[in-house]
Amino acid sequence: MVLTDVAPILVCPVCRMPLNFEQATLRCERGHAFDVAKEGYVNLLRKKLPGDTKEMVVARRAFFDQGYYEPVSDLLNRLLRVHLPDTIEGPLRILDAGCGEGYYLGRLQQSLSNDYGYMQGVGIDISKDAIRLAARRYPGSSFLVANLKEALPLVEQALTGMVNVFAPRNVAEYARVLQPGAPLLIIIPGSHHLEELRHSLHLLNIEENKQQHVIEQFAGTFDLLALHTLTYKLELEQGEIEQLVVMTPNYWHQSTESQARLAELADFTTTVDFVCLVFQRKLSVSE
Numbered sequence: 001m002v003l004t005d006v007a008p009i010l011v012c013p014v015c016r017m018p019l020n021f022e023q024a025t026l027r028c029e030r031g032h033a034f035d036v037a038k039e040g041y042v043n044l045l046r047k048k049l050p051g052d053t054k055e056m057v058v059a060r061r062a063f064f065d066q067g068y069y070e071p072v073s074d075l076l077n078r079l080l081r082v083h084l085p086d087t088i089e090g091p092l093r094i095l096d097a098g099c100g101e102g103y104y105l106g107r108l109q110q111s112l113s114n115d116y117g118y119m120q121g122v123g124i125d126i127s128k129d130a131i132r133l134a135a136r137r138y139p140g141s142s143f144l145v146a147n148l149k150e151a152l153p154l155v156e157q158a159l160t161g162m163v164n165v166f167a168p169r170n171v172a173e174y175a176r177v178l179q180p181g182a183p184l185l186i187i188i189p190g191s192h193h194l195e196e197l198r199h200s201l202h203l204l205n206i207e208e209n210k211q212q213h214v215i216e217q218f219a220g221t222f223d224l225l226a227l228h229t230l231t232y233k234l235e236l237e238q239g240e241i242e243q244l245v246v247m248t249p250n251y252w253h254q255s256t257e258s259q260a261r262l263a264e265l266a267d268f269t270t271t272v273d274f275v276c277l278v279f280q281r282k283l284s285v286s287e
């Protein structure tokens, strides 16, 4: 089981002591125990927290499986390879923080394993439904249910690199668990992302100045190395538009009116617009 490979970097979410494998359980020396699910993931949350629902992650998988976001995934894989250090000490270990149903981590694991011979992929998400789906399809990576907004269940400087796609950001924790000099790739929506669809269906707006906001958030502990944008058009059928709406936070905000408008949409062309920020964990941080 790949989880045994990453056990040395895991800490107990309750008391921060190391976690060790005992049969199908991760246990700290104070006796906090977390069972490995039959799909191979571990739930480190003590209580269920709101995350993406099963309906949302199933829609996302169906949408991703049509390859519409493959160019984003390819960009992520290429940029991570470019920005990883030439000499990697210890195992190549990459975290996808907010991995959802595992699409980006699964493709990254395959791509970097080809180049480096081996990669330890770790995916964290707050949604157990998402993690269960991820663990089933991508047995080569390790998946944990945990809350990105709290202390991560990982030791300091555990990671060679990290990706974060349309997911929550925790600057202090990302700085703590990354090795000095390690790359952190963050993908956020650009201002034109799904603009035609957002106008037509009155979907959620994208936060103004999001890019600048994220850059400022990370400025204390990370250097911004590069900024890439990726924009293209998608031609979607009605069912795919529905997947695209359901797989995002718009799911929580669907009115009867917008559902009716969605039902009337036939083929539709919309823009996808991604911004990839390449950060590097500073070599030293004055605290």
Ligand SMILES: [Zn+2]
Pocket (backbone or CB within 6 Å): 012, 013, 014, 015, 016, 017, 028, 029, 030, 031, 032
């Ligand atoms: Zn403990």
